[in-house]
Amino acid sequence: MPTPLVNPLREGIANRLSPEPCTLVIFGATGDLTHRKLIPALYNLAAEGALPPALTIIGFARREKTSEQFRKELEESTRKFSRTPLNEELWAQFASSIIYHQSPFDEAEGYTSLSKQMKEADIKSGTGGNRLYYLAVAPDQFPVILSHLRESGLSTATPGSWARVIVEKPFGKDLKSAQLLNTLVSEVFPECDTYRIDHYLGKETAQNIMVMRFANSIFESLWDSNHISHVQITAVEPLGVEGRAGYYDTSGAMRDMIQNHLLQLLTLTAMEPPTSLSADAIRDEKVKVLRSLRPLRGDDVFKHVVRAQYTAGLINGQPVPGYREAEGVPKDSTTETYVALQVNIDNWRWAGVPFFIRTAKRMPKGGTEIAITFKSVPRVLFNQTGEGLDENVLVIRIQPDEGVSLRMSAKMPGSSLRIEPVKMDFHYGTSFGKATPEAYERLLLDAMSGDATLFARRDEVEEAWAFVDGIEEAWKTRSDDLAFHTAGSWGPAEAADLAARHGVTWRRM
Amino acid sequence: MSFIPGIPVPIGGIEKELGKLWEESGDTKTRASLINLAIYNEKPGSLERNTEIIRGIAGEHAMRAILVQADPKAEGSSADAWITMHCYLRGSKGGSVCSEQISFELAGMAARSLQSVVFSHLDSDLPLCLWWQADFRPPIDGKLWRWVDRLLFDSRHWKNPKEQFDLIRQIAGLAEARTVLCDLNWARSLPVRQALAAIFDIPGTLAELQLLRTLELDYAHGSRTTALLLVGWLADRLGWSLSNPSTNPEFRDAQGNTIHVNLTEAEGASISRMRLASEKAEFHLLRESGSDLYVTTATGSEIATTSRMVRAPREETREILLAELSRGGRHPLYTKAVKAVEGLWT
Numbered sequence: 001m002p003t004p005l006v007n008p009l010r011e012g013i014a015n016r017l018s019p020e021p022c023t024l025v026i027f028g029a030t031g032d033l034t035h036r037k038l039i040p041a042l043y044n045l046a047a048e049g050a051l052p053p054a055l056t057i058i059g060f061a062r063r064e065k066t067s068e069q070f071r072k073e074l075e076e077s078t079r080k081f082s083r084t085p086l087n088e089e090l091w092a093q094f095a096s097s098i099i100y101h102q103s104p105f106d107e108a109e110g111y112t113s114l115s116k117q118m119k120e121a122d123i124k125s126g127t128g129g130n131r132l133y134y135l136a137v138a139p140d141q142f143p144v145i146l147s148h149l150r151e152s153g154l155s156t157a158t159p160g161s162w163a164r165v166i167v168e169k170p171f172g173k174d175l176k177s178a179q180l181l182n183t184l185v186s187e188v189f190p191e192c193d194t195y196r197i198d199h200y201l202g203k204e205t206a207q208n209i210m211v212m213r214f215a216n217s218i219f220e221s222l223w224d225s226n227h228i229s230h231v232q233i234t235a236v237e238p239l240g241v242e243g244r245a246g247y248y249d250t251s252g253a254m255r256d257m258i259q260n261h262l263l264q265l266l267t268l269t270a271m272e273p274p275t276s277l278s279a280d281a282i283r284d285e286k287v288k289v290l291r292s293l294r295p296l297r298g299d300d301v302f303k304h305v306v307r308a309q310y311t312a313g314l315i316n317g318q319p320v321p322g323y324r325e326a327e328g329v330p331k332d333s334t335t336e337t338y339v340a341l342q343v344n345i346d347n348w349r350w351a352g353v354p355f356f357i358r359t360a361k362r363m364p365k366g367g368t369e370i371a372i373t374f375k376s377v378p379r380v381l382f383n384q385t386g387e388g389l390d391e392n393v394l395v396i397r398i399q400p401d402e403g404v405s406l407r408m409s410a411k412m413p414g415s416s417l418r419i420e421p422v423k424m425d426f427h428y429g430t431s432f433g434k435a436t437p438e439a440y441e442r443l444l445l446d447a448m449s450g451d452a453t454l455f456a457r458r459d460e461v462e463e464a465w466a467f468v469d470g471i472e473e474a475w476k477t478r479s480d481d482l483a484f485h486t487a488g489s490w491g492p493a494e495a496a497d498l499a500a501r502h503g504v505t506w507r508r509m
Numbered sequence: 510m511s512f513i514p515g516i517p518v519p520i521g522g523i524e525k526e527l528g529k530l531w532e533e534s535g536d537t538k539t540r541a542s543l544i545n546l547a548i549y550n551e552k553p554g555s556l557e558r559n560t561e562i563i564r565g566i567a568g569e570h571a572m573r574a575i576l577v578q579a580d581p582k583a584e585g586s587s588a589d590a591w592i593t594m595h596c597y598l599r600g601s602k603g604g605s606v607c608s609e610q611i612s613f614e615l616a617g618m619a620a621r622s623l624q625s626v627v628f629s630h631l632d633s634d635l636p637l638c639l640w641w642q643a644d645f646r647p648p649i650d651g652k653l654w655r656w657v658d659r660l661l662f663d664s665r666h667w668k669n670p671k672e673q674f675d676l677i678r679q680i681a682g683l684a685e686a687r688t689v690l691c692d693l694n695w696a697r698s699l700p701v702r703q704a705l706a707a708i709f710d711i712p713g714t715l716a717e718l719q720l721l722r723t724l725e726l727d728y729a730h731g732s733r734t735t736a737l738l739l740v741g742w743l744a745d746r747l748g749w750s751l752s753n754p755s756t757n758p759e760f761r762d763a764q765g766n767t768i769h770v771n772l773t774e775a776e777g778a779s780i781s782r783m784r785l786a787s788e789k790a791e792f793h794l795l796r797e798s799g800s801d802l803y804v805t806t807a808t809g810s811e812i813a814t815t816s817r818m819v820r821a822p823r824e825e826t827r828e829i830l831l832a833e834l835s836r837g838g839r840h841p842l843y844t845k846a847v848k849a850v851e852g853l854w855t
Contacts, residue, residue: 007715008746009706012842013699021712049703049803049819053711089802093818126712126813427599427606432543432570432835 019448020162021054022130023118027105027145028137029059029070033168035077038136039098041440043078046094047087050441052448054128056121057098060114062105070100083438097125105137106144111152118154129161132447136168143184150188164193166447169260170251171196171456174472175465182458195447196456200261200368202439204428205402207454209268209370210282212396212404219394220273222374224349229391230504232356232371233265235398236363238315240487241337245328252335254307257359259468261368263290264456265398266355269370270345279453283460290463294344301474302481304343306495307336310362313487320362320487334479337361340495341471342502354502358495362487367509368398382419390421395507403427512557514576514612515593523611523630527592537604538596541571544834545631549577549623550642556612559642560593565827567595567608570834573632574610579620579643586618588626624653638691638834644669645676651683661833663693663826664734665779671854674847681844693826694735695843696833700822701780701794702742704803707819708792713812718747720787722768727775727782735779736772737853741846754852779824796821 010018024042026034045051059070075095079086101117103110121127133149135142146165149155157163167185172178185194200206213220222228235257241248248256267286274281296304311322323329323337338360345355374392382389393407405425412418446454475481483492490508499506518526531540548559556578563574574595596607611630619626631637640661654660660680667673681690709715724743728736740758744751749760749768760768775781776798783794790809796802801823806816822828847854 007706007709008718009702009709009743011746012840013703013706018710021710047820049707049817053707053815053817087802087820090818090820093816124813126815128712427539427541 017446017449017451019050019052019445020130020450021052021125021127022132022162022448023056023058023121023127024132024134024448025058025060025101025114025118026134026136027060027141028135029100030061030063030065030073031136033136034059035074036081037438037440038134038444039074040078040082041438041444043082043086043091043094044084044437045441045445047084047090050445054126055097055448056118056125056127058101058114058117058121059098060101060103060105060110062103064102065100067098067100071095071098074098105141105148108148108152111148111154115152115154129158131157131161131163132166133164134166134168139170139172139181142167142181146184146188155188162193162450163189164195164447164450165189166195166197168197170255171260171461172465173251173255175462175469178461178465182462186458191458192452194458195443195452196458196461197443198260198264198456199439199443200264200398201454201456202443203398203402205396205398206265206268208402209265209396214273223372225351225353227374228353229373229375230354230356230502231269231373232358232504232507233262233269233369234358234371234507234509235262235265235368236358236360236509237366238361238363238488239366240310240320240323240362241326241329243327245326249329249333249335252307253337253339253359253361254468254471258339258341258357259464260456260461262357262359263464263467264460265368265370266343266357267460269372270350270355272349277453279451279455280457282453283457287457287459287463288347289345290460290467292345292347292350293463293467294346295467295470296341296343296474297470298474301471304498305339305341305471306483306492306498307475307481308338308360308483308485308492308494309333309335310337310360310487311484313362313489315362315364315488322487323361334482336482338483338485338491338495340491340498340506342498354504356499356502356504356506358491358506360491363490364488365509367400369507369509370396370398371507372396373504382417389419401427512554512560513591514556514560515591515610518590518592520588520590520613520626523590523592527609527611530592530594534594534607538594539599539604539606541606541608542573542632542635543570544572545575545635545637546572546640546834547575547577547627547637548640548642549579551579551581552642553578555642556614560610560612562827562830563608563610564595566831566834568597568606569831571606571608573635574608575627575630576610576612577620577623577627578612578614579623580616581620583616583620585616587614587616588619589614624650624656628656640830642666645673645680647676649676649679649683654680654683654688657688659689659691661691661693661830664738665694665697665732667734669855670734674851674854678844689839690843691833691840692738692843693829693833695738695840695846696829696836697779697824698735698739698742699832699836700803700819701739701783704794704805704819704821705783705785705792707817708794708805708807711807711812711815713809714790714792714807717787717790717792717809717812719762720789721747721762721785722766722788723771723784723786724768725771725773725782725784726780727773727777729777729779729781730774732779733772733774737850738843738846739780739783740770740772740853741848741850742842744849745842745845749849751850751852758850758853778821 172181267289270289271285274285309323340358343355372394395405410422483494485492559576591612593610594607596605599606636658638659639657748763752761753759778796785792793806795804802818803821808814
């Protein structure tokens with residue numbers, strides 16, 4: 001009797017791909033990401049029965065410790081960072097699948113013994129030779145790890161199994177390094193087995209942008225230059241560099257936020273409807289948006305981009321130091337902590353619609369949102385009121401307080417015709433009270449299931465770098481354009497001027 | 510009655526009174542609604558029990574709740590109504606999110622013309638979920654069911670499942686296939702089905718599914734229909750046909766092999782133990798009394814022994830209802846499962 005190809009009991013149980021048995025190897029297992037995000041996410045998936053039936057987790061790191069010590073440390077951090085309370089029995093069962101593998105990243109022996117461990121896990125747990133490697137390390141460690149994975153044969157899947165790699169951002173620091181990194185990865189893993197994580201894409205609201213656009217006829221029919229005046233995409237936070245000065249000062253807001261998160265949100269906002277919901281169909285449309293971005297180079301950069309740094313000020317009434325006063329930041333640093341740019345998408349749909357993108361640290365409050373401002377109605381009918389009508393604004397809030405709001409005009413009650421803006425608000429938390437899973441839960445499960453939809457593809461990453469590189473190159477030629485703003489303010493006057501040139505004011509969040 | 514489900518209001522002025530309630534509550538309260546959830550019950554005291562359920566789920570699934578306690582056999586006609594809100598704090602600014610509840614006590618003629626009461630108080634454009642907590646009775650009233658988007662019921666409480674399933678089929682047929690049937694008993698079995706399905710993701714186990722010869726299942730007192738739905742699900746999924754309808758029935762697989770099913774009433778959760786066995790392998794699902802975990806085990810001569818634990822949800826009506834409302838969608842396998850064990854419904 002032939003064995004069925006798929007589990008017939010799975011039908012109707014879940015409307016997503018099933019994760020496959022595998023061994024997950026986390027490089028950088030003693031780091032923050034593993035403790036704060038990865039293991040708590042895996043524990044929650046285990047508790048919900050969402051993990052594959054056979055999973056071995058191998059933590060690969062340099063520090064000396066036993067598996068028992070490692071599990072104990074992970075238990076403590078999971079207790080602290082898990083979104084659901086830790087159940088002792090469940091943890092014990094889950095933790096039994098975790099092994100610590102101590103080795104420097106650059107020693108071949110470490111990979112030989114890793115191979116042995118994985119083969120044992122295959123026999124013991126039934127992980128079937130499937131491998132998922134998670135590079136939770138700084139990018140400078142990628143080459144050594146990848147080359148050892150290749151040389152030890154661990155990156156090659158045996159027939160009937162797979163070997164995938166998850167790469168954490170940053171994916172390079174410019175186009176050249178991204179290409180080098182991508183080439184390096186592609187020499188070891190084919191693109192279809194490479195999963196570049198941008199955790200913004202794992203957020204429910206980011207996933208909802210496509211649903212909102214393509215499942216609601218009222219929005220998509222107005223989603224073009226005939227009806228939209230401009231778009232503002234904002235991601236700001238009240239925090240400073242918070243101990244990340246070493247990394248941040250070499251990166252800056254442009255590389256840290258714009259190149260990945262904000263350009264991803266831009267693509268989801270501006271893309272054409274994909275031909276299907278397959279990973280490549282969606283990513284094909286996203287990459288077309290990036291290719292349509294009008295390049296910013298040379299003098300254009302100084303006309304369309306404002307960079308700034310925060311100086312000492314007040315956040316929530318508390319004094320905070322300026323960027324250059326933060327520990328680890330050079331006193332003459334010209335790294336931008338604020339970026340505002342105006343970009344154009346040169347395609348049929350968006351011709352003539354300015355997109356404004358803004359990211360900053362030390363703002364009065366934090367939040368990420370996409371605001372679509374529609375064109376005003378002709379003033380013919382209501383010009384006697386003496387005031388201009390406010391435009392309709394559709395705001396998609398990514399975080400916090402995820403939701404959607406629409407501003408429209410309404411008549412104030414009374415005998416005279418007075419028109420005022422009113423806001424219709426939809427809050428996820430209000431209507432759907434239940435806690436949403438962490439982005440990493442969704443993304444890890446997707447990688448185990450072979451679904452790359454929420455991961456960045458090589459061409460997406462490189463197109464985004466190509467755009468950002470033009471700006472970075474221009475910035476290298478001079479630094480007198482660097483503006484300053486007080487911490488706790490909404491940014492420099494230069495940014496307000498940038499928007500004002502298009503008749504726009506930045507949204508007060 | 511001793512329990513008062515809110516502020517008494519005249520039936521003709523419910524919307525107006527709700528409006529006043531909102532005005533008086535100030536700016537810190539936000540009305541939210543994803544669905545209309547109407548609950549129909551004919552037993553005294555049901556308004557109190559259902560108000561408790563609504564209070565328990567409104568924080569996670571905002572709605573307009575319409576509770577009806579009806580006595581259709583009473584003479585004459587009477588109708589009383591109450592309104593209330595269930596509010597939950599949200600966010601750090603002290604605001605709260607509220608769901609509205611309208612409660613009716615109907616007797617005689619008023620109880621027999623349910624649609625005029627329920628439909629005139631729906632929140633427009635939102636789906637109507639009707640939770641029918643009474644027995645379905647012929648003749649089926651097409652005017653009522655045609656407007657129901659999701660019909661919720663719980664077959665666990667049925668004394669005559671055969672008759673009730675027949676009536677359910679009539680309702681589904683009547684409503685131009687628009688009404689989604691949601692048996693809470695089917696929703697109750699979902700975590701068991703998920704845990705069981707996950708066992709057969711273990712490499713080497715899939716082939717054994719076609720070779721099963723024995724199915725043992727322990728169910729709690731009052732949960733025989735839950736057990737039968739699970740058997741029906743397995744039978745449908747694995748191509749078994751009922752060959753011997755008895756207390757412990759037998760099925761035949763596509764090759765004509767017999768599968769023996771042993772159903773035992775036992776203390777504990779609604780489904781506390783399952784054992785599926787082929788000649789070479791055994792698969793267990795166990796939920797110890799009082800435990801909030803399912804433990805599944807696969808053993809066999811050609812498969813690696815694997816044991817797994819997953820969180821088992823509490824079997825409270827509130828939890829099951831919430832899971833069902835959150836899950837949404839149709840349940841195509843449900844009607845197939847019911848049909849697969851048709852000969853066992855009494």
